[in-house]
Amino acid sequence: MSYQFIAHLDKKEHDHFVSMHPLGNLMQRSNWGLVKDDWDKQYVGLKKDGHLVASAQCFIRKLPLGLTMIYLARGPLLDYDDFDVVDAFFTNLKTHFKKWGNIMIKFDPLLVLKRSAFDTYQYEAVPQHPVLDILARAGALHQGFDRDLYRYGQPRYVTQLSKTVHDRDNYTRNALRNIRKGERKGVEIEAVDVRGVSRFARVIRFTEKRKNIGLRNELYFKKIMEAFGEDALLIMAYLDQKAMLTTMTAKKNELQAKIDATTEGSPRQRKLIDQFKASEREIARLMENMKRDGERVDLAGLLAIRSMGQVDLLYMGMNETYRKYYAPHMLYDYAIQWGFDHGANIIDFGGMDGHLDDGLSQFKASFNGEVVEYLGEFDLVLSPLLYQLYKVGWPLLKKIKFLIKIGENRL
Known part of the structure; x- marks a missing residue:
């Protein structure tokens, strides 16, 4: 030998x-x-x-x-x-x-320490693993089991969804509801090529400012798209505000007609009046947003890479002004389906904080993924x-x- x-x-x-x-x-x-x-x-x-x-x-x-x-x-x-x-x-x-x-x-290395459902995960401050001893004998110094998302060069905690357990009905009730809300509010998803990178970079900047973090710039995202070609997926969630304004105006008029034809003061009429007022608020919001952002606006974007039976969701950004349109839920749902349709067995949602109690972790958990803790x-x-x-x-x-x-x- x-x-x-x-x-x-x-x-x-x-x-x-x-x-x-x-x-x-x-x-x-x-x-x-x-x-x-x-x-x-x-x-x-x-x-x-x-x-x-x-x-x-x-x-x-x-x-x-x-x-x-x-x-x-x-x-x-x-x-x-x-x-x-x-x-x-x-x-x-x-x-x-x-x-x-x-x-x-x-x-x-991608050495898994533990896989667990979110609701059963238990943190161990000093877990045991045979590879730790092997690497120590080879002179490697382990850098600990910190749970902070940004402590290491790569996250020690990620969320993964396996094709074997994927079923859209297994999303949490909240995730399914938010996807439906986004669809009703007129949010649409489109896949774009490298020419759409500038749009993606703009929504990434919204996330950087909101979270006080530094992500990547337009040139970096362009490099990813060019390096991976057809294995790269860049999707944008957008809203045609002018078309939605037309739709909501027609809905308001329809509700007014129903109110006029319903018995005065009845439970049915009160419900219709509530819906009418909600449509008025949505119309006002659309008009205000359209004045500021134009007839068509990008709400969020997601960049993913397909590689060796896995799809990695690398970056996502969102315009916080439109958070109630639930574009991130729709983007994840689209990317998950795209990945499994294109031969992936695993969808990796990327890094998260190991305490599992922040908004990002809960968002990723809502798609029925599992916690994967790496050795570090x-x-x-x-x-x-x-x-x-x-x-x-x-x-x-x-x-x-x-x-x-x-x-x-x-x-």
Whole structure:
């Protein structure tokens, strides 16, 4: 038995390995490397008796003073139960990158710690998992089991919906009601190509301002669309306010006619009067919104990627002014159906806070998905001194960049 470390693995060989590996995922595909063009990339692998048994797309971030850090997003791909393979791969990986003046290698493979229904999930502060011991023996430092959504490079908690349990009737009553409300209010969904990215970027900015977070810009979303082609889904929820105004005006007139033809003061008439007043309020709202935003307005948008039997819902933004039109519920419903119709077995709703008590978590839970908790993030230290400096300085730098981004959003 012999191991051979491949420092410059052929990209096609890597992509083939990704497509066949049980831990293969979107972020290890070379397409994702095209999106992350502000990082240098390198493909590495490990062969055992001539057969590839490990592979990784390595993202290389250049830092001040000629230093670098290496990030294996949702990788590497290997058998984590086989200590010999794990040890051989990481030993060679450290030797390879240490000579570059690197600080560390960070990685966060898709190793599931727990799957659970939302209502039965129980947090464990120090859970046990055999891979933790294997990686510790290989020199990797686990970065803890924090539940905060933004603590790590990738979320440790996601929501996933399996095709085997999907049934629209299993959505919560609230989700189904909101979808119907959106439909009644005239919200429509359309799939757009790369030319619609500017529309999507505009609704993303509404979300950034509302949540005081920094997401991505129009150029970034365009890169995703171009890198993944037909595997990318960009959908927009919009409202034709002029058409809806015509519809609501006709409805108001119809209600008035029914009121006039109904017995004065009867329960039936009182109900019709309530509906009439509601239509008047909706007409007033439409006229006000149309004056400000035009005859047709984008309410929300969602960007998803299909990859290896899974659809990842990556980004969603919403114009908060139109929150009572329930466009996000309609977008999720559309994306779920699109994913399963196009061969996916899993729909990944993306990251969430591990406390499961915030609005985003509850929204995702309403589509009958399950909580998936990953093992988390690991560091391989290449320079102990520089690593300690990094641990102190990097969070501060991230906070400064975050505050700058928020300031830009408020301008």
